[in-house]
Amino acid sequence: MTMKQIRHHLNDALLIGYSAGTLPEAFNLVVATHVSLCDECRARMHSFDAVGGAIVEGTQVAELDEGSLAATLALIADTAWQAPVMEHPAQPGLFPAPLRDYVGGDIDAVKWRRVGGGVSQAVLQTAGKSTVRLLRIPGGVAVPDHGHKGMELTLVLQGAFRDESDRFAAGDVEVADDAMVHTPVAEPGEDCICLAATDSPLRFKGLLPRVAQSIMRI
Amino acid sequence: MLQSRPKGDALRAPPPYSGAVRRQSFPRGAVSVNEQDSAKRAEWTAQLEAVRDRQDQQAFAELFRHFAPRVKAFLMKSGASASFAEECTQEVMATLWRKAHLFDGTKASVSTWIFTIARNRRIDMIRKDRRAEPEDLPWGPEASPEQADVMALAQDTERLGQALATLPEKQRKLIERAYFGELSHSEIAAETGLPLGTIKSRIRLALDRLRHAMT
Numbered sequence: 030m031t032m033k034q035i036r037h038h039l040n041d042a043l044l045i046g047y048s049a050g051t052l053p054e055a056f057n058l059v060v061a062t063h064v065s066l067c068d069e070c071r072a073r074m075h076s077f078d079a080v081g082g083a084i085v086e087g088t089q090v091a092e093l094d095e096g097s098l099a100a101t102l103a104l105i106a107d108t109a110w111q112a113p114v115m116e117h118p119a120q121p122g123l124f125p126a127p128l129r130d131y132v133g134g135d136i137d138a139v140k141w142r143r144v145g146g147g148v149s150q151a152v153l154q155t156a157g158k159s160t161v162r163l164l165r166i167p168g169g170v171a172v173p174d175h176g177h178k179g180m181e182l183t184l185v186l187q188g189a190f191r192d193e194s195d196r197f198a199a200g201d202v203e204v205a206d207d208a209m210v211h212t213p214v215a216e217p218g219e220d221c222i223c224l225a226a227t228d229s230p231l232r233f234k235g236l237l238p239r240v241a242q243s244i245m246r247i
Numbered sequence: 248m249l250q251s252r253p254k255g256d257a258l259r260a261p262p263p264y265s266g267a268v269r270r271q272s273f274p275r276g277a278v279s280v281n282e283q284d285s286a287k288r289a290e291w292t293a294q295l296e297a298v299r300d301r302q303d304q305q306a307f308a309e310l311f312r313h314f315a316p317r318v319k320a321f322l323m324k325s326g327a328s329a330s331f332a333e334e335c336t337q338e339v340m341a342t343l344w345r346k347a348h349l350f351d352g353t354k355a356s357v358s359t360w361i362f363t364i365a366r367n368r369r370i371d372m373i374r375k376d377r378r379a380e381p382e383d384l385p386w387g388p389e390a391s392p393e394q395a396d397v398m399a400l401a402q403d404t405e406r407l408g409q410a411l412a413t414l415p416e417k418q419r420k421l422i423e424r425a426y427f428g429e430l431s432h433s434e435i436a437a438e439t440g441l442p443l444g445t446i447k448s449r450i451r452l453a454l455d456r457l458r459h460a461m462t
Contacts, residue, residue, distance in 0.1 A: 041441075046432035049425050050366045054376040056432065061379035068458070071381060072451035075354050076443040081366060082359030083408035084426045090316035091323055094333050098311050102304070104341040115383040116349070126382035156376035180433070228433075 035067045037201035041077075043182070044070065048077035055161035055226040058131060058153070059182045059202070062224055065125035066200045123186055128224060131155075132163070136222070139163055146170055161226040166190065166215040179228025181205045183213070188221030190214060291357035292397055299347035307344060310357070315340050318365045324427045325369050335372060339365045352397030353453040356404035369428065384457055396453060403446040410442045 039060060046052040047060045064071045117126040122135035131153045132138050141149035147167040155161055166172055182204055189198040192211040197203050205211060215221035294310050297303035318339050322332035342364050350360055370378050411419060425435050
C-alpha cells in the first residue's frame, strides 16, 4: 500500500507495549498493520526498540554456561544456510502483510458475517481475551451499538468514519478507552473497512444499527 | 552476500579465542568513556556486518562474548530460570547468525536488533500466540545503507542509553519493568518522558530516503 496522509497515530503506551512484547495478540495485529502504513509510527516503534536495546546493553551480565559459545556454533552448524528472504513482503492489494497473514489473503478472502444494518464483520483468530475483527460498514451507516470494556483500537483501511471526536480516514487509528462513548458513522461513499481490537470480547447488542441521521450528541 | 556457500564449512570448529586478553586491549584512559563506547558500538556494527557478509566466526565470537551474557540476564529478569535462559540465549545468538542478512544499521543498532530477537524469543517461550510483525520495507542494492548513517544511529543509541541511565530512579525502574514484561499495556503510562527526539528523527529520515529510493 502506498503511504497515506495519516493524522491519527498510535500512542506511546501501545508502542512501548508492542516493543516490550506485552500487548495481547489482537492489539499486536492492529499495531503491526498500522506501522506497515505509517512511517511516523514505524520510526517511533524503532525508537522504542532502541530503548529495549539500551536496557539490554546496560543490564548486569549473567554468567554463561561453560561451552555456551561452542553449543551455539553447533546449533548454527545444524541448520542449512539459506538465501536472504523478506519475511513479511509487501504485495499489491488493500491489506498490509501482517493482516493478510491473518486473513489468509486480501479483502476478497475475508469470510464476512452480517451483524445487521448492512454491516458485516469477520473475527480473526487470536489467543487470549482480547479480540480483533474486520468490520465493513456501508457509507452513511453507523457502527452497531457495541459494548466493550477496556480499550478499543480501530484502524481504518478503506473509506472513512466520523465520530464525536474527529474524522478517521484510511491509515488513521483511533484509540478509545472504556470511558469514551462514541458513535462511529461511515462517511457516504465506498464501504468503510476497519480493523478493530478490543480488550474483551465485543458483542453487538442488537441487529438494528443506528443510522447516520439519528446520532445523539452525548 | 547472496551467493550460496558450502554447508557448514566455516563452522567446523570455533576459532581459538582469548576473550580476556582482547577485552583488556581497549585503551582505557586513552579516550573519554563516551568516545570509547561509541567506538565499541561502531565495532559491533562492523562485526555483525562481517557475520552477515562473510559468515565470519571470529566476529561472531566477539559479539557472543559481549551480548550473550546480557541477553541471558535480560531473559532471567523477564522470569526465565537460569538454565532456560541459557538455552534461549543460545537460540537467540544462533538466530543472530541466521538472520544477519536482515540487519540494517540505519534503522537499528546491534544492541537494539539483538533486543528484538531476544524479545521475540521471550514471546515464543512464554506465550504460544503469534506476533504480527510490520510489513517489510522494500530493500535492494539501491537501499544499501550509508556508513555515516549507521555510525550516527549507533551514536544516537549510545546517547539514549546514557539518557536512560540518568533518568530519575523511579522512572527508569518503571521503564525497565515495562521491557522486562512486568507491566501490562494498560499499566504503561502514555507519558514516559523518554528522550527519543533525535533518534526518532534519524530513523524517520532513513525511512524517507528508502521510500524515495524505491519510487
